[in-house]
Amino acid sequence: MIQIIDNTLTTFDYCLPTKEELQVFCELLFDIGVDIIELSVDAYERMEQIINGKKFALHVEFLEMADLFPGFYRYICHSEEPKDNVINEIQINDAREIVRLKSLQKCSEVRIVGLDDLICKSYDKTMAEIKQSVPKSKINFCPENAYGCASALAVQWVMMGGCYVTTSFAGCKNNAATEEVIMALRLALRHKPNRDLSMLPRLVQLFEKITNTTIGNKKPVIGKNIFKVESGIHADGIQKNPANYEAYDPKSVGGIAEIVIGKHSGMKAIQYKLQELKIPLPNEAVMEKMVAFVKETCTEKKSSLKDEEFRQLVHEVIANERNETYR
Known part of the structure; x- marks a missing residue:
């Protein structure tokens, strides 16, 4: 025993x-x-x-x-x-x-x-x-x-x-x-x-x-950020089969899987985040501009984007695209 x-x-x-x-x-x-x-x-x-x-x-x-x-x-x-x-x-x-x-x-x-x-x-x-x-x-x-x-x-x-x-x-x-x-x-x-x-x-x-201490965000099992995923291929894999990247269900330890948008995020991760936030998917050309804008923004700010920051970035990209269309 x-x-x-x-x-x-x-x-x-x-x-x-x-x-x-x-x-x-x-x-x-x-x-x-x-x-x-x-x-x-x-x-x-x-x-x-x-x-x-x-x-x-x-x-x-x-x-x-x-x-x-x-x-x-x-x-x-x-x-x-x-x-x-x-x-x-x-x-x-x-x-x-x-x-x-x-x-x-x-x-x-x-x-x-x-x-x-x-x-x-x-x-x-x-x-x-x-x-x-x-x-x-x-x-x-x-x-x-x-x-x-x-x-x-x-x-x-x-x-x-x-x-x-x-x-x-x-x-x-x-x-x-x-x-x-x-x-x-x-x-x-x-x-x-x-x-x-x-x-x-x-x-x-x-x-x-x-x-009066703080446990590290990446501490195994109990870290707050251990289920956050930024890489595009990981995001795609988690969508298809979470067991590929997660040894156990995040909910079993009171956590939640979350796609984080950052400088390493690709098309799949951004598509997933758009769907999660219930934002209509734009066409491929706009998506490519969105990916480039995300990488540029996150590199400058040296951090990933919160959901509200990502939402604002999407609106800016779409607005710029519309302005170019009507010129």
Whole structure:
């Protein structure tokens, strides 16, 4: 059984979210497919209470602190002492340090944090070595993202038979991105295919409000512009068969496919946009002038056109064409 721990709420200690915001954030994480939410002590105290019937893990600095906060599904601590309901965490920054895992052989659950360089090595052999080092333990893999491959490593761990991974929303803790891992596992393994990911924009909005940051427009799965297409051949392909260019339906993550008119747009893209805006298609000669005008305008302004800007450009081209006709 695949199990995903999300540790985003351990990064909110220096923010000032309300308890209601934290509770809604947790509810949305569970809705998209997270199995366990990891809290810091500060986040837990700010929430005041956790959601009944859901699994939460508390990250503590010392194992003795677990006795002060009863009722959690698991406690996570950087420790080598085996204890029930504890995930013993170890930082391993280099595959050559895997030998250190032997000190945790008596622990029932182990979380490995780090291994940023694994993508540069023989990761299949290294992952097998990890399993052999603690054969009786449940191994939770929490790859860090120094080389931009944490999500890929987390998914690869599961594809090779690992059942437990730790991620963070938008990769905010320099870990694999929760939404990327969930989507990849859905596509590759049909993992929780019925979970509703359409509320991801709500998660993005709440995350940005709590952290006072902005998620990049091109961030996989949750970026605002990831379904915007400018190239003419792409626009034509999407019209004929969206699956050629989209691994999943944009609506499944609360997005929408959109043709954007820019300097790379060709005849097909402009025809599609005209139809979308319910503007009658002009003849071929006018279309050619429109394409040239679009390329010139977008090159000068160094950006694509909003729908209203494109509509105004079309009216200008058609008006100029009429003036030339009556001369």
